[in-house]
Amino acid sequence: MNAPSPDAVTGPATFFEDYPVGRRMRHKRGKTIDELEGVLLTNLCVNTAQAHFNEDSQKHQPVGTRIVFGGVTASVVIGLASQDASENLVRDIGLRTMKLARPVVHGDTVYAFTEVVSATPIDDGLGEIVFHHWGRNQDDQTVFEADRIVHVRRRPAAVTAEES
Amino acid sequence: MTARADGAITTERPVFDPGDFELVEKGPVFETFEVGQQLEHHWGRTLSETDAVLFGSLTLNYAPLYTNAHWSRQLGHEQRPINAYFVFLTVLGLSVEDTSERDGGMFLGVDSVDFLAPVYPGGTLTARSEVLAVRDSKSRPTAGIVTWRTTGYVDSREPVLELVRTNLVVRGSAS
Numbered sequence: 001m002n003a004p005s006p007d008a009v010t011g012p013a014t015f016f017e018d019y020p021v022g023r024r025m026r027h028k029r030g031k032t033i034d035e036l037e038g039v040l041l042t043n044l045c046v047n048t049a050q051a052h053f054n055e056d057s058q059k060h061q062p063v064g065t066r067i068v069f070g071g072v073t074a075s076v077v078i079g080l081a082s083q084d085a086s087e088n089l090v091r092d093i094g095l096r097t098m099k100l101a102r103p104v105v106h107g108d109t110v111y112a113f114t115e116v117v118s119a120t121p122i123d124d125g126l127g128e129i130v131f132h133h134w135g136r137n138q139d140d141q142t143v144f145e146a147d148r149i150v151h152v153r154r155r156p157a158a159v160t161a162e163e164s
Numbered sequence: 165m166t167a168r169a170d171g172a173i174t175t176e177r178p179v180f181d182p183g184d185f186e187l188v189e190k191g192p193v194f195e196t197f198e199v200g201q202q203l204e205h206h207w208g209r210t211l212s213e214t215d216a217v218l219f220g221s222l223t224l225n226y227a228p229l230y231t232n233a234h235w236s237r238q239l240g241h242e243q244r245p246i247n248a249y250f251v252f253l254t255v256l257g258l259s260v261e262d263t264s265e266r267d268g269g270m271f272l273g274v275d276s277v278d279f280l281a282p283v284y285p286g287g288t289l290t291a292r293s294e295v296l297a298v299r300d301s302k303s304r305p306t307a308g309i310v311t312w313r314t315t316g317y318v319d320s321r322e323p324v325l326e327l328v329r330t331n332l333v334v335r336g337s338a339s
Binding site for chain 1: 190191207209215218219220222223224225226227228229230232235238239248249250252253254256257258260261264265267268269271273274275276277278279282
């Protein structure tokens with residue numbers, strides 16, 4: 001048996017052309033954010049704010065327990081959305097107006113939702129897309145929102161719909 | 165064994181009284197910030213393959229650019245780049261002790277993150293910040309609102325990331 005073709009690295013419907021402006025995606029997989037994500041990633045990225053990793057220090061604070069670092073929540077939502085929205089990522093360009101609407105605590109589950117805000121061809125091989133991402137918790141409350149800018153591959157000419 | 169003031173050695177253990185220990189406080193209070201202030205952050209952080217694999221796996225970010233070295237090379241990289249969001253979190257993390265560490269310093273938002281250049285395993289991140297805005301909080305008189313622009317560098321040379329974020333910071337008069 002031969003190794004899988006390079007064409008199998010990404011799915012057939014995750015090129016620039018697959019993201020018309022206004023398309024809305026509800027991503028299938030969610031993730032429960034435990035200490036594994038919250039504490040490990042906070043400590044790995046040297047964020048020293050102990051509200052994220054010292055349970056004792058938070059007993060008398062308003063939330064009463066450790067709060068998941070918003071950067072971790074953002075990264076999990078973007079990770080979940082990436083599976084459908086940026087498999088063909090060539091470059092991460094940036095993030096705009098990131099809001100954390102309410103705290104996430106260990107044990108909460110987040111789901112990702114995406115709307116295509118803009119899609120601009122750059123050249124024959126590349127396009128720029130702005131996605132608006134929402135992170136929602138198990139109680140259908142928004143916990144995260146941001147615009148994310150990416151460069152993704154355009155569908156190779158040999159397989160464009162026009163030519164086939 | 166303990167040395168007494170007169171130099172004699174005794175076997176008495178020192179008494180532990182928490183009041184004898186001065187707290188080594190972390191994180192500035194609101195009043196210390198002024199617009200234009202420059203903050204050079206501590207430590208630095210060399211990013212490794214382990215960081216990249218852990219971060220990508222735990223956030224389920226399997227974009228082949230970051231998870232498939234063979235693919236990254238086809239896209240023109242010599243090795244696979246570190247996930248941009250790990251770079252973002254680490255640059256932010258490096259800045260926390262000098263900016264938003266005080267308890268009660270609620271996160272208000274990240275206005276922008278710009279990824280300026282890819283970062284590869286073995287690169288060392290450092291960060292500096294500038295205070296962009298300082299203002300009162302109408303809803304929380306015990307805190308104020310501060311906005312910083314933080315820039316991350318690799319190997320003390322090339323800027324690789326710029327972010328602007330805003331936090332509540334508690335006032336010294338309230339702590």
